[in-house]
Amino acid sequence: NAGVTQTPKFRILKIGQSMTLQCTQDMNHNYMYWYRQDPGMGLKLIYYSVGAGITDKGEVPNGYNVSRSTTEDFPLRLELAAPSQTSVYFCASRDQGAFNQPQHFGDGTRLSIL
Amino acid sequence: GQQLNQSPQSMFIQEGEDVSMNCTSSSIFNTWLWYKQDPGEGPVLLIALYKAGELTSNGRLTAQFGITRKDSFLNISASIPSDVGIYFCAGQFSGSQGNLIFGKGTKLSVKP
Numbered sequence: 001n002a003g004v005t006q007t008p009k010f011r012i013l014k015i016g017q018s019m020t021l022q023c024t025q026d027m028n029h030n031y032m033y034w035y036r037q038d039p040g041m042g043l044k045l046i047y048y049s050v051g052a053g054i055t056d057k058g059e060v061p062n063g064y065n066v067s068r069s070t071t072e073d074f075p076l077r078l079e080l081a082a083p084s085q086t087s088v089y090f091c092a093s094r095d096q097g098a099f100n101q102p103q104h105f106g107d108g109t110r111l112s113i114l
Numbered sequence: 115g116q117q118l119n120q121s122p123q124s125m126f127i128q129e130g131e132d133v134s135m136n137c138t139s140s141s142i143f144n145t146w147l148w149y150k151q152d153p154g155e156g157p158v159l160l161i162a163l164y165k166a167g168e169l170t171s172n173g174r175l176t177a178q179f180g181i182t183r184k185d186s187f188l189n190i191s192a193s194i195p196s197d198v199g200i201y202f203c204a205g206q207f208s209g210s211q212g213n214l215i216f217g218k219g220t221k222l223s224v225k226p
Binding site for chain 1: 117118120147149154155156157158159162202204211212213214216217218219
């Protein structure tokens with residue numbers, strides 16, 4: 001019962017470095033999402049995907065890129081890390097079967113940019 | 115960006131107390147969800163509501179989808195120590211590809 005798996009769990013980056021946050025799900029869900037959670041705030045949508053090869057911007061996409069080459073994987077890329085991107089990042093997926101199927105979340109990646 | 119108004123922001127409970135929290139929005143949603151987040155973990159779904167007026171229970175938890183479709187509440191009866199955590203409401207618009215709008219959370223702590 002792996003569900004949604006995110007790696008790494010923690011990472012510290014220097015300003016200007018790049019990295020990829022990994023997300024994989026084993027539930028064959030078509031829909032996948034990336035959120036960020038800042039201290040004391042709810043989650044905000046960065047990017048989402050409705051299936052392999054299809055991605056779209058969410059509320060806060062600037063500074064990030066995504067790709068979806070397979071159903072299972074939805075990596076999030078930071079090209080030039082900035083202090084404002086210090087946050088906890090959550091990946092989620094949901095079943096396409098019924099439109100309002102709820103999202104299932106991974107345990108997050110805690111990212112600090114120094 | 116749009117965000118839900120969730121209250122209270124935090125509350126302290128003693129074991130056995132009932133707890134109530136709510137979310138309001140200026141927008142109409144077709145789905146309301148309630149999640150719980152424990153430290154170091156991702157949100158876990160507690161209750162999903164799909165129809166205006168719907169009242170749904172999950173053990174000691176009860177949630178309702180407001181008639182106006184602009185609000186929802188979550189009640190926890192006879193709280194226990196493991197209820198501590200952060201509770202988030204989330205709303206979903208019709209036709210939004212399942213994208214969620216989250217409240218800022220209600221942090222539940224145990225009274226010393």
